[in-house]
Amino acid sequence: xxxxxxxxxxxxxxxxxxxxxxxxxxxxxxxxxxxxxxxxxxxxxxxxxxxxxxxxxxxxxxxxxxxxxxxxxxxxxxxxxxxxxxxxxxxxxxxxxxxxxxxxxxxxxxxxxxxxxxxxxxxxxxxxxxxxxxxxxxxxxxxxxxxxxxxxxxxxxxxxxxxxxxxxxxxxxxxxxxxxxxxxxxxxxxxxxxxxxxxxxxxxxxxxxxxxxxxxxxxxxxxxxxxxxxxxxxxxxxxxxxxxxxxxxxxxxxxxxxxxxxxxxxxxxxxx
Numbered sequence: 685x686x687x688x689x690x691x692x693x694x695x696x697x698x699x700x701x702x703x704x705x706x707x708x709x710x711x712x713x714x715x716x717x718x719x720x721x722x723x724x725x726x727x728x729x730x731x732x733x734x735x736x737x738x739x740x741x742x743x744x745x746x747x748x749x750x751x752x753x754x755x756x757x758x759x760x761x762x763x764x765x766x767x768x769x770x771x772x773x774x775x776x777x778x779x780x781x782x783x784x785x786x787x788x789x790x791x792x793x794x795x796x797x798x799x800x801x802x803x804x805x806x807x808x809x810x811x812x813x814x815x816x817x818x819x820x821x822x823x824x825x826x827x828x829x830x831x832x833x834x835x836x837x838x839x840x841x842x843x844x845x846x847x848x849x850x851x852x853x854x855x856x857x858x859x860x861x862x863x864x865x866x867x868x869x870x871x872x873x874x875x876x877x878x879x880x881x882x883x884x885x886x887x888x889x890x891x892x893x894x895x896x897x898x899x900x901x902x903x904x905x906x907x908x909x910x911x912x913x914x915x916x917x918x919x920x921x922x923x924x925x926x927x928x929x930x931x932x933x934x935x936x937x938x939x940x941x942x943x944x945x946x947x948x949x950x951x952x953x954x955x956x
Contacts, residue, residue, distance in 0.1 A: 716769050718746040724765050727887035728757045729809035730831035732782050737809065737891060745770075753777050757830075759784035788848040789830040791823045797842035804834035804843060810890035811897075829887045 722742035733754040735741040744750035745766065752766040753775050760777060767774035777784065793804070793813075800818040805811075812828040815821030825848075835843045 716746065718743040720769060721745050721766065722888075724758075724762060724769065725755060725884070726757045726762065726829075727884040727891070728829040728831045729887065729891050730757060730829070730833060732756050734781065738888070751775075751778065754781045756782040756784050785830070789832075789845040790825050790828040790848050791830065791832070791834055792844050792846045793821050793823055794842040794844070795820050795822060797840050799840055801839060803837035803839070807833045807837045809833060809894065810887055811894045812890070827886070827890060829883065
């Protein structure tokens with residue numbers, strides 16, 4: 685007996701959910717939390733959903749502030765997986781937030797045109813770009829999520845998105861995915877989604893590490909500023925600083941004069 689389209693789609697969402705290890709909601713059990721929702725998201729950290737990253741979006745979905753159809757990189761499969769998890773009706777992806785990519789992409793830098801401005805490094809949410817000021821930059825393909833956040837800041841337009849031609853970090857083979865049995869999604873769509881999911885855990889780890897690094901660097905800057913303020917004269921205005929400098933110069937001149945007088949007295953005593 686052939687399954688109806690609605691039944692097939694429900695099976696697809698459930699099978700996809702089992703594949704990636706999250707549990708569906710049952711009557712009488714608590715509403716899924718942000719961590720369970722975040723586990724389904726592709727972790728591109730692109731901000732296309734209207735939130736700064738995947739985790740804030742997951743928290744918004746968990747508390748009912750955001751809808752389940754705001755993640756273009758995840759596409760319809762992610763929407764249906766979220767619907768199954770939350771026990772609600774699935775819906776089409778909201779075009780307001782963009783369209784899903786035809787296949788996973790990664791950033792590529794034209795190294796001959798790169799001027800080493802570091803703006804792309806600052807924009808990358810997963811620290812997937814290597815380089816230094818006034819030095820050539822390059823993308824770590826295995827770490828890039830294809831979020832495209834590095835493209836706009838580039839002043840010379842030397843960053844482009846390229847198709848990801850092979851799965852990176854995917855642990856589940858496509859032919860082992862029960863969702864492939866659903867004819868309403870093409871094999872390329874399913875493979876694209878699996879490639880994104882295969883990199884999701886690594887992307888989340890790198891994003892969280894970047895947040896920790898930025899917080900550490902911010903604390904270090906604040907500590908340096910506090911140490912500078914503790915130096916005498918650092919908290920004075922321009923007039924007070926001028927007075928302090930003049931007083932220091934006067935003291936130095938008095939020391940020089942005293943040293944010269946002592947030296948002159950010594951020479952006079954030797955000549956007698």
